[in-house]
Amino acid sequence: MTLARNIIIFTVTVSLVTFIAFFGRLPAFRNTPIGWLHSLLVVHIPSTLRKVDIKLTNGRITNGGSRLGHHLMYEKHLAVVVFFLGLVTACATLFLPAVWYLLEWHHKLLVFTLLPQPYLFLYLSATRNNEAYINTFNHAEQMRHYPYDRILYYPGNACTTCKFLKPARSKHCSICKTCVSRADHHCIWVNNCLGRGNYKWFLALLLSTTVLLAYGAYLAYIALSPLALNHYTKYERFYRSRSQATPTSSTWPSYLAVKCRRFFAYTAVYLDVGGLRAAGVGLLALLTWPLPCALLAYHIYLLWAGMTTNESGKWSDWQDDMAHGVVFLGRRSQHSMRANQPRARRPSASIRPAPSLPDTAPPEEPLTTWPLESRHVLIRTASGQPPQTLPRCIKAVAEEDVFERVWSLAAVENVYDLGFWDNVREALLH
Template identity: 50%
Template sequence: MEPLLRHIVIAIFALSFLVFTVFFGRLPVFRKTPIGFLHRLIWQYFPALLRRIDSAVTGGRIYRYSSRTWNYLLYEKHPLVIIFFLGLLTTASTLLLYQTYTTFAAWHRLLIPLLLPLPYLFTYLSSRTLPNTVVTHSNHSAQVAAYPYDRILFHPNILCRTCRLPKPARSKHCSICGTCVARADHHCIWVNNCLGRENYRWFLALLASTAVVLLYGAYLALIVFLYPRVHDRFTHYDHAFPAGLLSSWAPWPLRLKGFREDLNTVMVESIAVGGISVLGVGLLAALTWPLPLGLLAYHVYLVWAGMTTNEANKWADWRDQMREGNVYIGRIQSPHHGHARATSNSYAEMGGELWPLAPRQMLVRTEDGEIPREPLPPALEGVDPDSWERCHSLEAVENVYDLGFADNLREILRG
């Protein structure tokens, strides 16, 4: 039994790490890390190798058929991933609560119906295309007025070739949804929708609620239900340490010598008491709850930095170009320095910081690595020609969309 259980635990760990790498390894923070390399290995290098083998063996037929299915799953709107996510949550919850619900204390029986529906609710709200999420002809002027152009990541008078509308600052056209998305963060296959100005807050709530539900499920299965029923079979630390040295805080007091034998006893007794369903759900929840929590932590960082995922990718591109030494920063000469309130929503009534009325800096990448020369192109109008300096770090660049963590979060929560 012990090798099988050890293999199950290792398999769950490996699956959790693989899922995290597949879906989140492309984030800018992992670009130069082993996780980023593994993500590229999975998505780029390995498929390219299979494509060459398939081309030599079958003339590329397997690749054509599989790529159609893969493109449908990842690059078209469909509910399959939502069905998988909510179906897995429903199945695991049913398996656990069917055997354990009536054994819990009254406050657990009251708390479970309050927490469990939250991921379903926030998935629904995130998957809806809300009015302020997309850019349309009717709300275009309001979306343009919502954020200033920083003239680094977003420039005025850039026409969306599909929507045929000037792109508001912080927006992005999504080829999957077929529309421009206001304050675009990213297209999320888990909710089958783009995350933007209005529904991004519900996505944050979805991550938080999913992490809480998984952690609470692990606690109910492993600590509340299984531990009291099998705890007498444990070998206490007292065999290896003075009495009370570790047993006062260790919830699972196993002595270090003979750990594997004790672990095997725990697993066998847990299966005998709660069945493989309770133990399996508890282990799965315990090993997977860090995934939504980790993604939530990354998005909290984005809120703190005043960025979206889309903007973080753009800043990462600038950072890579700065390392090549051919990026220059210049000071914009403008009589409009100062701050102005947004006019398209109630942000002006929030009493927080104000959006900068105009950017003070401009970044430019030169092909030859030399300082920009006169005459400057129209996109660089207003830059003091004597102010150009080579830029080596993003720390020297002002992010006009960063109002401070509190105001950034307030603006997101107001939608």
């Protein structure tokens, strides 16, 4: 019981800290307890330790730590890849021989199908860069994938490192040292940037890992349950003695305490009969399952909203500024929009066949294969008053006298949102 409780508390704590460290910075967690814990973990605690270290050792300890942290977070390395694949391999090597004789043939077949998938999809996420990385050879083609929405992306901006115009939805990655098409985020899990071309493999990695962990926990449960039944009497005796000692109460804390104790006791029985190799690995799979599952859920939300992780941060910035009343929306004049492109609509538009592209398209904003074009321009002003002078890229296309203050993102069209199923299809096909 004590061993089971310690294993559970340790694994849950490590999973929670990992989740907060990696995902707490996501815009979805802004102004939430997870966001606050993230800033506590990555900003306040390190800066406090740094101050103490400067007083005690003149900063020698934290200098080494920050170099290691910088290397892990901001340079290409295989540490997380090796850790993840090593963990999966070690768990499979411990777990499968311990329960193999207890499994039916169809479960054995499923194990052979599910186990290789995270390896395969991680490999594809890490190596399929042809479409994601923008270079001088594919730049012209990359410029034609997405239109500039004049909210998150404007035409005419060059990457100072790559020395070419940034295509819409692209972002320069200082770790990969290249501009990335439809940049989602740099993922240390796959040691690569996720963008057009390999994002679908990342989704497959998330899905296959989520399924594998759930299935591993389920296998441990069904393989060990017959054995655990033999120990049930021992468990019952133990549980009853604890229940009698606990006053009956209908309050939530008491109810949760009883449930937790029951879970710890059940886990102790399974650890008794299965040991760390079978029950321990199954428990680890169960407790770490929420990590890929939550990340998968977040990316399904992004697909539903028609945005990337990178864009979700930009939209959150706009939302914050709108709440302060300093954002103005202008409608693009008809003559500024491309004559042969359909106008933007709300989601659920079907993807249309690509229009033929003239060779004489202006280099800073060529015609694209995207079926929608933004009708809006957003601008934020420091004074909180409607804009008086506008940047060239906006001035060329906006009707300057129709700017109106907007308070919510609901008033703005997201031209990259085609509707959930078309967003999914677009992500899976490219």
